[in-house]
Amino acid sequence: MKKTIALWAALTAVALLVTGCSAQQPGAEGPGAAPAPARTTAPAVEPPAGDEAPGAPGGTAAAYRKWGLKPFAAPPAPPAVKPVLRGAGGQVPVISEIPTTEKIVFITIDDGAEKDPEFVTMMKDLRVPVTMFLTDSAIRGDYAYFAPLVAQGHGLANHTLTHPDLRTLSQDAQRREICGQRTKLKDRYGTAPRLFRPPYGNWNEATRAAAAECGVDAIVLWRESMQIKNMQYQRGDRKLHPGDIVLAHFRGPSELKGRTMTEMTATMLRRIQEQGFTVARLEDYV
Ligand SMILES: [Zn+2]
Secondary structure, three states: OHHHHHHHHHHHHHHHHHHOHHHOOOOOOOHHHOOOOOOOOOOOOOOOOOOOOOOOOOOOHHHHHHOOOOOOOOOOOOOOOOOOOOOHHHOOOEEOEOOOOOOEEEEEEEEOOOOOHHHHHHHHHHOOOEEEEEOHHHHOOOHHHHHHHHHOOOEEEEOOOOOOOHHHOOHHHHHHHHHHHHHHHHHHHOOOOOEEOOHHHOOOHHHHHHHHHOOOOEEEOOOEEEOOOOEEEOOOOOOOOOOEEEEEEOOOOOOOOOOOHHHHHHHHHHHHHHOOOEEOOHHHOO
16 A cells, blocks of 8 residues: 555656646746746645545535536545645745646636625535635625635635736735735634635746745646636647646626526536546645
């Protein structure tokens, strides 16, 4: 068993080196375009997620039917060693996908403007793990809305205080945006965010340095973004690939041409299912 895990870790390290380049946001500027080196020293093994955490889509068939969906296949057990880690010297990796050959994708939901109570019910029913990248200016009208989602075990992540284009800001100003939101989320929800997404996917080396100072373990970009009814793909083959990170937003009928947040989410889950993928928990891999 130990041998299997060691072999797996070695394979993962190789996979990270091989795929590191493609894990970069196209159009990203500066020396940040170089892949983060894989950490070669053995990291501590993460304890398994508790029963409360929706580490696997775990809702019943009846719960899925209620939302017009079929249950997802169970994703593989999370890796014993996370395939994405900080580089040597603490450099923060920038990722758009997770190196894996499994047919899994990761769902991320940004900003926090729409606060549809039905979405909380839906997530409770389906137990599909998502990671929420929240911006203070979008959520401060109703911080309490997100508390049950955090309690369900969904990931809480940083998306700045005010959603600026970070490339236009000094490193100090970027640090205030990132560290400031880290403090707010920790004070409000009792857990410090480890993952960070720059608004619009715009970042530079100063972002990376500021993120490191604010305790960020990875800058998370994306490969697909969910629109009203369709997925927008960065790759020309217009398909999901193993390990892709999918972006969605907390949006409601005014931004979705009359559709609700739960309708958008159900459509996104169908797009993932019809390509034979299931959903895994990003925090198990980063
Ligand atoms: Zn955003």
